[in-house]
Amino acid sequence: MQSRASADSMIRDHVATSVAAAAIPIPIVDLLAVTAVQLSLLRRLGRLYGARVGIGAQGALAVGLLGAALPRAAASALKFLPGIGWVGGVFAQAALSGAATWALANALLDRLEESPPDRELEQGADLARTLERLEHLRRRGLLDAVEYERLRADLLDAV
Numbered sequence: 001m002q003s004r005a006s007a008d009s010m011i012r013d014h015v016a017t018s019v020a021a022a023a024i025p026i027p028i029v030d031l032l033a034v035t036a037v038q039l040s041l042l043r044r045l046g047r048l049y050g051a052r053v054g055i056g057a058q059g060a061l062a063v064g065l066l067g068a069a070l071p072r073a074a075a076s077a078l079k080f081l082p083g084i085g086w087v088g089g090v091f092a093q094a095a096l097s098g099a100a101t102w103a104l105a106n107a108l109l110d111r112l113e114e115s116p117p118d119r120e121l122e123q124g125a126d127l128a129r130t131l132e133r134l135e136h137l138r139r140r141g142l143l144d145a146v147e148y149e150r151l152r153a154d155l156l157d158a159v
Contacts, residue, residue: 004113007045011105014041015098022097023090027076034097041105049112130155 014037021033046052075096078089131152138148 003048004109007048007105007109010041010044010048011102011109014038014044014105015101018101019094019098022075022093025079025090027079027089030079030093031073031076034093034101038101038104041101042108045105045108045112051112127155 018034018037021037022030024030024033075089075092078085078092081089134143134148134151134155137143138145143151
């Protein structure tokens with residue numbers, strides 16, 4: 001299973017990068033850097049498996065990122081304290097960021113492996129949404145019956 005081996009390697013690299021980004025000594029900047037690494041990893045995993053991780057998955061990603069961000073924000077805030085607070089904040093932030101990156105990636109990977117994307121089904125869903133929009137425009141009087149039928153026929157012919 002080439003994809004899984006590639007995915008595991010990609011996850012390891014991004015976890016290490018996430019840990020390094022968490023060591024940035026500036027609070028908030030460290031959170032932004034780690035989040036950028038995590039989003040990059042999730043998009044790359046999606047590409048590896050032929051899925052689009054983006055707008056359709058934002059709700060799930062936001063929940064995962066928010067859940068992981070709360071403890072990371074607390075660890076980041078420790079960096080405001082001089083001495084032991086800064087050292088403790090760096091170590092706590094690094095550990096939490098690495099663990100959160102690993103968990104998010106593996107949760108997405110499990111999802112990608114359980115249901116591979118079906119391009120035809122996805123295109124059918126897009127077609128159905130487009131047809132619904134055309135119908136909505138016709139009902140509102142923004143498209144006349146002739147224009148509606150022409151656009152509908154063009155869409156169906158394209159499939």
